[in-house]
Amino acid sequence: MYARNHTAKRLKIMENIKFHYVIKLFFLSASLIKFAPETKSLMPLKYQQQIAAFAPTEEDWKEFEGLDNKPSFRWVFEDMAHEKNFSPVYSSPERLAADRQRGKLTFKGWALSFFDTKKNAKTRLEYFTKGKPNLYKKLGTHIAEGVINSTDGITEIKCSEHGHFNHFENEGTDFYKGRFEIVDKITI
Amino acid sequence: MKPIKGTITIELPYEQLEFVGILMFDVYPSTIVYKNKNNDVVIKEWVDCSDDNKINRYFYYSVGNTELKRFIDGKLSHLEMINSSIEDVVYFQDEGYRSDTDVYVVSVNSIPFNYLPKSDFIFNRAEGVDTELIINNFDLNRYNNIDEIIPFRVKQFARQANSETLYIHIDNGKGVGHGTIKTEILGKTLLSIDKLYKNIALDYLKGKERGDIQLEAKGSKDFVEYTDTEVFGFATAASYGFMIRPVTSQIDGFKNTPAFNIASKAINLITKSKEPKELKGEYESHSVSTIKSFEEFLTEVYKKELKMDLNWFNPKENVEISSSIDYRNANVIIEGMKALSASRVEKIERIGKFRAIDCDTAHFIFISTGEEKFSGYFDKNTREGINKINFIDIYKIAIERNIEKNPGKRESVSYKIITCYLDTP
Numbered sequence: 001m002y003a004r005n006h007t008a009k010r011l012k013i014m015e016n017i018k019f020h021y022v023i024k025l026f027f028l029s030a031s032l033i034k035f036a037p038e039t040k041s042l043m044p045l046k047y048q049q050q051i052a053a054f055a056p057t058e059e060d061w062k063e064f065e066g067l068d069n070k071p072s073f074r075w076v077f078e079d080m081a082h083e084k085n086f087s088p089v090y091s092s093p094e095r096l097a098a099d100r101q102r103g104k105l106t107f108k109g110w111a112l113s114f115f116d117t118k119k120n121a122k123t124r125l126e127y128f129t130k131g132k133p134n135l136y137k138k139l140g141t142h143i144a145e146g147v148i149n150s151t152d153g154i155t156e157i158k159c160s161e162h163g164h165f166n167h168f169e170n171e172g173t174d175f176y177k178g179r180f181e182i183v184d185k186i187t188i
Numbered sequence: 189m190k191p192i193k194g195t196i197t198i199e200l201p202y203e204q205l206e207f208v209g210i211l212m213f214d215v216y217p218s219t220i221v222y223k224n225k226n227n228d229v230v231i232k233e234w235v236d237c238s239d240d241n242k243i244n245r246y247f248y249y250s251v252g253n254t255e256l257k258r259f260i261d262g263k264l265s266h267l268e269m270i271n272s273s274i275e276d277v278v279y280f281q282d283e284g285y286r287s288d289t290d291v292y293v294v295s296v297n298s299i300p301f302n303y304l305p306k307s308d309f310i311f312n313r314a315e316g317v318d319t320e321l322i323i324n325n326f327d328l329n330r331y332n333n334i335d336e337i338i339p340f341r342v343k344q345f346a347r348q349a350n351s352e353t354l355y356i357h358i359d360n361g362k363g364v365g366h367g368t369i370k371t372e373i374l375g376k377t378l379l380s381i382d383k384l385y386k387n388i389a390l391d392y393l394k395g396k397e398r399g400d401i402q403l404e405a406k407g408s409k410d411f412v413e414y415t416d417t418e419v420f421g422f423a424t425a426a427s428y429g430f431m432i433r434p435v436t437s438q439i440d441g442f443k444n445t446p447a448f449n450i451a452s453k454a455i456n457l458i459t460k461s462k463e464p465k466e467l468k469g470e471y472e473s474h475s476v477s478t479i480k481s482f483e484e485f486l487t488e489v490y491k492k493e494l495k496m497d498l499n500w501f502n503p504k505e506n507v508e509i510s511s512s513i514d515y516r517n518a519n520v521i522i523e524g525m526k527a528l529s530a531s532r533v534e535k536i537e538r539i540g541k542f543r544a545i546d547c548d549t550a551h552f553i554f555i556s557t558g559e560e561k562f563s564g565y566f567d568k569n570t571r572e573g574i575n576k577i578n579f580i581d582i583y584k585i586a587i588e589r590n591i592e593k594n595p596g597k598r599e600s601v602s603y604k605i606i607t608c609y610l611d612t613p
C-alpha cells in the first residue's frame with residue numbers, strides 16, 4: 001500500500017512539472033511490479049491496472065491463494081476461440097455499468113469465474129437460462145474442463161454453495177492455448 | 189434478433205424513471221427494478237441480444253406492489269408477474285444503438301415464447317441481488333400478510349373474458365408437478381367436477397326430487413346452457429390451475445346468477461361436508477344423483493392424493509367464494525357418508541309417457557316431459573289395469589320415492605307409483 005501511494009504521489013508531481021511521457025510510463029510500470037506481491041502472485045496479474053484501482057487490501061487477498069492441480073469448469077461457447085470464453089465478468093459492459101450504478105464495483109469483477117465440478121457448472125447455467133432462455137448468448141452454451149495451477153494466477157480458496165470460485169489470471173496466462181476442453185453442453 | 193411485432197411508439201410511457209436495484213441475476217443484470225415519478229414499480233427485463241452482443245433487447249412493464257412482493261416471496265412465478273402487467277402490455281426497446289430506438293408496444297399474450305421464463309420459474313431469494321433494497325424502497329413488507337385466494341392473474345383473465353370463473357387450483361397430488369399435471373389425472377378430475385356441477389345444476393333447475401336426467405336426450409337441450417361448462421384458461425405456478433366457465437355467459441348485472449347459485453351450492457357442499465355435524469344436512473339437501481357424483485369426485489381426490497382449491501369469481505360483481513379439499517378431507521367425508529343412517533320418503537308428481545311396462549312383475553319405466561327417467565314398480569293398489577296403459581298417451585302419475593341409507597351400506601332408492609291417471613283436458 002505504501003509503495004503504491006508513494007508512486008502515485010511521485011506520478012502526480014511529475015505530471016505537474018510536465019515531465020516526459022516515457023518517464024511517467026516507467027514509474028507506472030515500476031509501481032505495478034511493486035504492487036504485485038501483495039496479491040500473493042509472483043507475477044503481475046492480468047488487468048492489474050483495473051484491479052489496482054480498487055485498492056484491494058491484504059484482507060481481501062486472504063481469500064486467494066496460488067493453488068495447484070485445481071480441477072476447474074467454466075461456461076464457454078462452442079468455438080473455443082470465442083473472445084468471451086476467458087473474459088472476466090467486467091468485460092460485459094452491462095454488468096460493469098450495473099455495478100457502477102449500484103455503487104458495487106469490486107476488484108473481483110476482473111477475475112474469471114469457474115466451478116469446482118461439471119455438475120455445478122451445468123446446474124447453474126441451466127438455472128439462469130430457465131429464468132431467461134436467451135441468457136446463454138451472454139453466458140455460454142458449453143462446459144469446458146481444465147486444470148488451474150499456481151503458475152496461472154491466484155484462486156479463491158473457498159467455493160460458494162454453488163461451487164463457484166474466482167480466479168485472477170497472471171499476466172502471461174492464456175487459457176485459450178488448449179488448456180480447457182468442452183465436456184458438456186446445455187440444451188437450448 | 190428477430191424484429192418485434194407490435195405497435196410503434198416514440199418513447200416509453202414512464203416519466204422520470206429512476207433506478208432502484210437489480211432483482212436478478214448476480215451473474216448478469218436481467219431483471220431490473222425502476223420506479224416512476226409516482227413511485228410505481230416499473231420492471232425492465234433483458235430478453236435478447238444481437239450476435240455481436242452489442243445490441244441488447246429489453247421490455248418494460250409496471251406491476252403492483254402486491255405482485256412484486258408476492259414474486260419476491262416465491263408466491264408468484266416470474267411468468268405470472270409478467271402476465272400481471274398493469275397495462276396488459278409490455279414495451280420493447282433495443283439498447284446499444286447510438287440513439288434511442290423506437291418502442292414497440294406488445295400485448296403480454298404476444299410476447300415471443302423464448303423471451304419468457306419457464307412457467308415454473310420461481311424467484312429464489314438467495315439469488316436476489318438488491319432484494320432488500322427493493323423491498324425497503326417500496327415498503328413491500330406492508331404486503332406481508334397478503335395471500336390472495338384467487339391469483340390476480342386469474343381475476344384479470346376473468347375480467348378480460350367477462351366470464352364468471354371457477355378457478356380450480358390443484359396444489360398437490362400424484363402426477364402434479366411444477367406447472368404440469370398428468371393428462372389422465374387432469375382429465376379424470378375435470379370429468380368428476382363437471383359431473384358434480386351438472387348434477388347440482390339439474391337440482392337447481394328441477395329440484396332435488398328430480399329423477400335421472402339424460403342430458404343427451406333431445407328434450408334436455410334447454411338445460412345445456414346451465415349445466416355445461418368449458419375450460420377457457422390455465423395458470424401454472426408451482427402447481428397447476430385451470431379456469432372453467434359456463435358455456436353460456438349468465439353475467440347480467442345481478443349478483444346471484446344461475447351459475448353463481450350452482451357454483452356456490454357445489455362449493456358449500458364441499459365446505460359443509462367437512463363438518464361432521466353438517467354432513468347429514470348436506471346429504472339430505474341434494475338429489476341422489478348429486479350425492480352419487482359427489483362421492484365419485486371425493487373418490488378421485490382420495491385416490492390421486494389431490495389437494496385442491498375451488499374458487500368462484502364473478503368479475504362484474506367482484507364476488508368470490510372459495511373452498512378447498514384434500515385427500516384426507518375426502519376420506520373423512522366418504523367415511524362419514526358411509527356411516528350415515530337416513531331414510532326418507534318423497535312424493536313426486538310428474539306428467540309424461542311410459543316407455544316400458546311388465547304386466548307380470550308390474551315394473552315400469554316412465555319418462556317425464558322434462559326427460560326425467562323413473563324406474564320402479566306399481567303399488568299393489570294401482571296394479572290393476574296396467575295392461576291398458578299404452579306408450580302413446582300422456583299420463584299423470586304420483587311416485588313415492590323411498591331413500592334408505594344404512595350405516596356401512598350404499599344408499600338404496602326405490603320408486604313406487606301410487607296413483608296413475610290418463611292426462612285428459
